[in-house]
Amino acid sequence: MRSLLQALLLLLIRQQPGHGYDLVERLGELGLTDVEAGQAYRALRSLERRHSVVSVWVTSPAGPPRRRYELTSQGHDTLESWRPRLNQLHTAIGSCLTGWPADSVPGGDLAGPGTDGACDRSRAPGAARPAGTVTSSRSALRGAAPGTP
Numbered sequence: 362m363r364s365l366l367q368a369l370l371l372l373l374i375r376q377q378p379g380h381g382y383d384l385v386e387r388l389g390e391l392g393l394t395d396v397e398a399g400q401a402y403r404a405l406r407s408l409e410r411r412h413s414v415v416s417v418w419v420t421s422p423a424g425p426p427r428r429r430y431e432l433t434s435q436g437h438d439t440l441e442s443w444r445p446r447l448n449q450l451h452t453a454i455g456s457c458l459t460g461w462p463a464d465s466v467p468g469g470d471l472a473g474p475g476t477d478g479a480c481d482r483s484r485a486p487g488a489a490r491p492a493g494t495v496t497s498s499r500s501a502l503r504g505a506a507p508g509t510p
Contacts, residue, residue: 365450366396366400366401366404367404367407367408367413368440368443368446368447369388369391369393370384370388370401370404370405370408370414370430371408371413371414371432371436371439371440371443372440373387373388374414374430374431374432374436375432375436375437375440378429378430378431378432379429379430380419380427380428380429380430381398381401381402381405381427381428381430382398382427384401384405384430385397385398385401388401405430408430408436409430411435411439412433412435412436413432413433413435413436413439413440414430414431414432414433414436415430415431415433416428416429416430416431417429417431
Protein backbone atom coordinates (compact mmCIF):
# COMPACT_ATOMS: atom_id res chain seq x y z
CA MET A 362 0.00 0.00 0.00
CA ARG A 363 2.91 2.37 0.70
CA SER A 364 3.96 2.54 -2.95
CA LEU A 365 0.37 2.96 -4.07
CA LEU A 366 -0.08 5.74 -1.51
CA GLN A 367 2.92 7.52 -3.02
CA ALA A 368 1.41 7.25 -6.50
CA LEU A 369 -1.91 8.61 -5.25
CA LEU A 370 -0.17 11.52 -3.52
CA LEU A 371 1.71 12.31 -6.73
CA LEU A 372 -1.58 12.31 -8.63
CA LEU A 373 -3.19 14.66 -6.12
CA ILE A 374 -0.18 16.99 -6.09
CA ARG A 375 -0.17 17.05 -9.89
CA GLN A 376 -3.82 18.15 -9.79
CA GLN A 377 -3.12 20.79 -7.16
CA PRO A 378 -0.16 21.31 -4.84
CA GLY A 379 -1.12 21.18 -1.18
CA HIS A 380 0.04 20.74 2.37
CA GLY A 381 0.06 17.33 4.04
CA TYR A 382 -3.22 17.62 5.92
CA ASP A 383 -4.94 18.94 2.79
CA LEU A 384 -3.67 15.91 0.85
CA VAL A 385 -4.97 13.53 3.55
CA GLU A 386 -8.38 15.22 3.33
CA ARG A 387 -8.36 14.88 -0.45
CA LEU A 388 -7.52 11.19 -0.13
CA GLY A 389 -10.52 10.90 2.19
CA GLU A 390 -12.73 12.55 -0.44
CA LEU A 391 -11.64 9.77 -2.80
CA GLY A 392 -12.87 7.24 -0.25
CA LEU A 393 -9.47 6.47 1.29
CA THR A 394 -10.50 7.43 4.80
CA ASP A 395 -8.16 4.96 6.51
CA VAL A 396 -4.96 6.79 5.48
CA GLU A 397 -3.52 8.35 8.62
CA ALA A 398 -1.67 11.66 8.54
CA GLY A 399 1.54 9.96 9.72
CA GLN A 400 1.42 7.55 6.78
CA ALA A 401 0.93 10.39 4.33
CA TYR A 402 3.75 12.47 5.83
CA ARG A 403 6.15 9.50 5.73
CA ALA A 404 5.23 8.92 2.07
CA LEU A 405 5.69 12.62 1.30
CA ARG A 406 9.12 12.65 2.96
CA SER A 407 10.11 9.59 0.92
CA LEU A 408 8.93 11.29 -2.27
CA GLU A 409 10.92 14.37 -1.32
CA ARG A 410 14.08 12.30 -0.71
CA ARG A 411 13.61 10.83 -4.19
CA HIS A 412 13.20 14.33 -5.64
CA SER A 413 9.68 13.58 -6.87
CA VAL A 414 8.23 16.44 -4.82
CA VAL A 415 9.62 19.55 -3.25
CA SER A 416 8.18 21.28 -0.20
CA VAL A 417 8.07 25.00 0.28
CA TRP A 418 7.12 26.80 3.47
CA VAL A 419 4.01 28.92 3.05
CA THR A 420 3.09 31.48 5.69
CA SER A 421 -0.49 32.25 6.52
CA PRO A 422 -1.99 35.06 8.57
CA ALA A 423 -4.46 32.53 9.96
CA GLY A 424 -1.91 30.12 11.43
CA PRO A 425 1.62 28.79 11.50
CA PRO A 426 3.66 28.26 8.32
CA ARG A 427 2.99 24.95 6.58
CA ARG A 428 4.83 22.93 3.97
CA ARG A 429 3.17 22.89 0.58
CA TYR A 430 4.19 19.96 -1.61
CA GLU A 431 4.74 20.53 -5.33
CA LEU A 432 5.56 18.07 -8.09
CA THR A 433 9.02 18.23 -9.68
CA SER A 434 9.89 17.22 -13.24
CA GLN A 435 11.21 13.96 -11.81
CA GLY A 436 7.88 13.55 -10.01
CA HIS A 437 6.08 13.87 -13.35
CA ASP A 438 8.36 11.14 -14.74
CA THR A 439 7.77 8.94 -11.68
CA LEU A 440 4.04 9.40 -11.99
CA GLU A 441 4.17 8.56 -15.69
CA SER A 442 6.08 5.36 -14.85
CA TRP A 443 3.13 4.42 -12.60
CA ARG A 444 0.60 4.66 -15.45
CA PRO A 445 0.94 1.03 -16.70
CA ARG A 446 0.82 -0.34 -13.13
CA LEU A 447 -2.22 1.75 -12.22
CA ASN A 448 -3.97 0.58 -15.39
CA GLN A 449 -3.13 -3.02 -14.47
CA LEU A 450 -4.53 -2.53 -10.95
CA HIS A 451 -7.63 -0.86 -12.39
CA THR A 452 -8.22 -3.89 -14.63
CA ALA A 453 -7.61 -6.37 -11.79
CA ILE A 454 -9.92 -4.56 -9.39
CA GLY A 455 -12.56 -4.19 -12.11
CA SER A 456 -12.34 -7.93 -12.70
CA CYS A 457 -12.89 -8.54 -9.00
CA LEU A 458 -15.87 -6.24 -8.79
CA THR A 459 -17.64 -7.39 -11.95
CA GLY A 460 -20.57 -9.49 -10.90
CA TRP A 461 -20.69 -8.01 -7.41
CA PRO A 462 -24.30 -8.31 -6.26
CA ALA A 463 -26.11 -4.99 -6.57
CA ASP A 464 -27.54 -5.36 -3.07
CA SER A 465 -24.11 -5.74 -1.39
CA VAL A 466 -23.44 -3.48 1.55
CA PRO A 467 -20.59 -0.98 0.95
CA GLY A 468 -17.60 -1.89 3.06
CA GLY A 469 -18.68 -5.51 3.32
CA ASP A 470 -17.19 -8.59 1.67
CA LEU A 471 -15.83 -7.37 -1.67
CA ALA A 472 -16.40 -10.68 -3.37
CA GLY A 473 -20.01 -10.91 -2.30
CA PRO A 474 -21.82 -13.80 -0.70
CA GLY A 475 -20.99 -17.33 -1.72
CA THR A 476 -17.42 -16.70 -2.87
CA ASP A 477 -14.06 -17.33 -1.29
CA GLY A 478 -12.99 -13.68 -1.57
CA ALA A 479 -10.75 -14.20 -4.60
CA CYS A 480 -11.02 -12.61 -8.02
CA ASP A 481 -11.60 -14.16 -11.42
CA ARG A 482 -8.63 -13.84 -13.82
CA SER A 483 -9.89 -16.47 -16.22
CA ARG A 484 -12.14 -14.14 -18.17
CA ALA A 485 -11.73 -10.96 -20.14
CA PRO A 486 -12.50 -7.70 -18.32
CA GLY A 487 -16.18 -6.91 -18.64
CA ALA A 488 -17.14 -10.51 -19.45
CA ALA A 489 -19.83 -12.09 -17.30
CA ARG A 490 -18.59 -14.27 -14.46
CA PRO A 491 -19.87 -17.85 -14.70
CA ALA A 492 -21.94 -18.66 -11.64
CA GLY A 493 -19.89 -20.17 -8.83
CA THR A 494 -16.47 -19.81 -10.49
CA VAL A 495 -13.81 -17.77 -8.74
CA THR A 496 -10.03 -17.94 -9.09
CA SER A 497 -7.23 -16.12 -7.28
CA SER A 498 -5.51 -13.01 -8.59
CA ARG A 499 -3.38 -11.97 -5.65
CA SER A 500 -0.32 -11.88 -7.88
CA ALA A 501 -2.03 -9.28 -10.08
CA LEU A 502 -2.03 -6.86 -7.15
CA ARG A 503 1.61 -7.42 -6.10
CA GLY A 504 4.56 -5.43 -7.30
CA ALA A 505 5.60 -1.86 -7.49
CA ALA A 506 6.05 0.72 -10.18
CA PRO A 507 9.34 0.84 -12.03
CA GLY A 508 12.04 2.44 -9.91
CA THR A 509 10.27 1.95 -6.56
CA PRO A 510 11.46 -0.50 -3.91
